[in-house]
Amino acid sequence: MDKLKFASVWMGGCSGCHMSFLDLDEWLFDLAEAVEVVYSPVADIKTFPQHVDVTLVEGAIANQDHLELIQTIRKNSKLVVSFGDCAVTGNVTAMRNPLDGAEVVLDRAYKDAQLLRPQVPHDDGIVPPLVDHVVPVHAVIPVDLYIPGCPPPAKRIRAVLQALVEGKSPEMIGREMLKFG
């Protein structure tokens, strides 16, 4: 079998899911045999490539960059996987939503809490504007597979990737695979 073209991104997340991914420990060697990493936060690739087989998306859609990148990801990937609670539900990243807007959050972080030069960071093209309402990935694009967890335990990630690498559909059943949080 050809190596799977594998990508991963982190959007509005803490990268904890990627840390959990790294907890795959020595199985990462096996994985490296089966996939070709074509895009990842841990690889130095600038643009999201085409013809990706599997993309793991960590994090919720929280700013303008995410909104744009996720469209590219969907267009260029066969299988898009919402990876972790932020991507699946919005999770902690979305906890600012009841405050109804990014402005109040930015003011609190950058103005109220600052002693020196309180100002909201702003640089067109450099600092992407926050969206007013954080949403899970499937609110913006159709998603093919969901891996809940905060972070998903390494065992769960392995079970999913193992199945994908073998060309099978992962069985998302039971506490092992489905527990959120």
Next chain:
Amino acid sequence: MPRTLTINGQEVSAGNEQTILEAARDANIRIPTLCHLDGLTDVGACRMCLVEVVGSNKLLPACTTRVQEGMEVHTDTERLRAYRRQIIELLFAERNHVCAVCVANGHCELQNLGIAVGMDHVRYDYLFPRLGVDLSHERFGMDHNRCILCTRCVRACDQLEGAHTIDVLGRGARSLIVRDMNVPWGESTTCTSCGKCVMACPTGALFKQGSTVAEMVHDVEKLAFLRAARERKVWNV
């Protein structure tokens, strides 16, 4: 006089005052529930325990429906499974249930049901309502973001403690669990601080202050024990 009925093809014997839920439990058949709590009266509100009964064109709640002789009950059809999954998803979307930072993470009946119905994501829009947290009581806290309005706390306070401190304010999705005439918990004059409501809560909405993530474990059996003990007059006071 006992009655015989079939549940999922299995013949089950039941007392004539038993509900379908009780009869199923006795026969080791599990029907999912959320608003039911041993020791409290049933209200048939969450609709998780709805079962199909041959001959009835309506689905019936197992917790409030008495068994009838010859009843043919199905508890786990594809249709019921689909409905239960929708109900759990609706709950998760309704308020702010963030398992990752919740005191009840790992010991939560809502979370457990999410797993049981195979929920890997919620198809509905999350509503992200703005709801508060009441920490005015010295020992306990109430987080409305995690409340599913099951009213177990209302019934526990009314039926087991007898104080009826807790009730529901408003209606529909805007309903809120309140104490007395909607005063902060710490200012309630009828609350006895017995903690039964905290024991009764299925999620992290009611908790002991000082618990952090995943530390809140509700002692549900204690409530059934209290009720049974009272009924049998174990303490002669």
Next chain:
Amino acid sequence: MNLEELNATATNERLAQAKKNHHLHVCVGTACQALNSEQIAKALQTALRQQGRNGEAEVKCVGCPGLCSLGPLVEVASRVNGGPTQPANESPADANHRTAVLYQFVKPEDAEEIIAHLGGEPVKRLETPLDQPFFTRQTKVVLENCGKVDPERIEDYIAVGGYQALLKVLTEMTPQQVIDEITRSGLRGRGGAGFPTGLKWGTVAKADPNRYPTNVPEGIQSRKFVICNGDEGDPGAFMDRSVMEGDPHRILEGMAIAAYAVGANHGFIYVRAEYPLAVKRLRTAIRQAQRAGLLGNAIGGTAFSFNVEIRLGAGAFVCGEETALMASIEGGRGTPRPRPPFPAESGLWGCPTLINNVETLANVPPIILKGAEWFAGIGTEKSKGTKVFALTGQVKNTGLIEVPMGISLREIVFDIGGGIPDGKEFKAVQTGGPSGGCIPAQFLDMPVDYESLAKVGSIMGSGGMIVMDDSTDMIEVARFFMEFCMDESCGKCIPCRAGTVQMHRILTKIQEGKATTRDLQILEGLCDLVKHTSLCGLGQSAPNPVISTLRYFRDEYLSKVKPG
């Protein structure tokens, strides 16, 4: 008051009224009152005095004659050639002896002119024909006294035969005979569900009051109860309001007969607080009936006692649902409870309770007086009698109508209703309020009865009937009713509480052009869930407007959703 005294009162009242040659009936229903009809009545009385015609004419305030779009309405019934006067809305049996004129859009300033024309030519600019299809095609049973009797005078009610049925029942019939009569008539609940009324009465009559634990408050002697559901909550429905305002004694009489039949001695009328005029008229009627010995202890000198209390709603549509209504009367939150047990066996305070809609009860006295066969002779095989509808929306004649079951929609909309105004085309008619569905033009010739309406995806409901023309956005109709259900959901059960919110959200998304075909799928899945798993009728029928518009106007939905 026993039968002899009742008859004497009736005769005296008829004689007193017959002394006048002209009777001016001024509608004082809520709608006409909002347009100064009470001032009109006063102005007419003043004009009578000033023109010295007090001896030959009198002004009577009456309930709703039905043609609300032309209000305020004044009807002048005049005696000609020595015959008795006869109010309108009945086909004149003898044209030589009585005439009637109906005036529309009356203002207090018109009083002098109207009085001046008494006995002569009508005031042409105010006149509207009484032989128009709106009137001639109706069959009045429930509304037969509305527009004829003064709702605030028991004597007027007695004069047209009021309380005859009650005394007949108390002196000549056993409770079982009463139940049999109602059963044979084929009367079905008019609140919307269409449950056979005789069957319900029979169940309550047979129910053992000791079967379930009860906790009746001290001071109430009865162990069974009768409740009149006057909570009429459907948007656009004012049938019950008009009966409560226009003929309150009729309801009391119906309730008393029902109480006798089922063995109850205490009753409640649950009226929504948004009907202050109905509450006032009912309170007055109760007082008058008690004073006349036709309500309260030892009615008509018999051993039967029946006391009636009014309870007010507090702004919750869900309290029209019978178990929520009873919870409300008991002083609790108005939330429904699972059934069984049904109210007929365990209802108010755990006691066997008969709960009937206003219109259902208003049908009872005529059935007793004229017989089950007479009632069963009206309507269709499975839907007997008449139905009162509040005909509103994009139709020329909006107002209150009563028609025999089985009449076609076409006849209601185009003959009685006068058709669609402004040159527009008929698009749909919505029946049953937030629990009902929209019926498109292809079904205009269908009969209006319980089964036929259900077959096309709607319900009879309580009587709301909204006509829609081709400018109507059907998704907006569905969204409006879903918003109503969402706001009114009691919140107890998850499918209704959370499901209506999500359905409303999707419908709003569709209207904003932001919805996808996936959203439509989710909407349909929610319709299925909410309809089949909700605890009470509110939730169970909340998806109906959506389901119905998806069935007949799917292209409107499809044109607004994006692929995805």
